[in-house]
Amino acid sequence: MVKKSPEEVRKFLETLPDDRRIYYQIGSLFVQVTKEEALKLLKEASSSKAKKEV
């Protein structure tokens, strides 16, 4: 897969209708999350990535 930035993933998620199932991968598990949870997880991931870069 072409590596997408969390920002691109966020934009894609926001275009999805509300009834779509979304999963977040934790190790080998895929956990079903709501769109809001997914957006929050993305935000956390990008802010921790930014911290690491600093």
Next chain:
Amino acid sequence: MAEGKALQANDQRMAELNRELRSYINQIEALRVEISNIDVLTAEYRATITTLKNLKDLGAGKEVLLPVGKIAQVAAKLEEVSRVVINIGSGISVELPFDEAVEQIKKEIEALLIIKAALERAMVDLYAKVEELTQKIREHGQAEGAGEGQSQKKTKK
């Protein structure tokens, strides 16, 4: 004395050119690995599209084997393949209707092919630089050889 310095400068220049050449060759090698990774991924995505289409054609109720790790499989009944879960990056996967999922994979393939074309162009440029540099090294070597020949003649005289 002056000849010695000139020879040293020549050697340094030659070493510099060789270093530059090695760097270009390493870059070409890195690009080749990257292109080969893209080829593998593209083939895998095409195979995924074929598998999804085959599963859809088989229809609901068919028995399939689900891989559990690399060594074991368990039987499962296929449901209608109307939705597919696709990884969209950053650990997020989303459920898409079949056609949308196939479209998404096709878009990924297109994006990969665009990157591949850019890498191939970069590789062509690097090959041109290698060619140019090899010519320079050859000329430098010849000039160095001629210079050494002349200084040997002088010493004999």
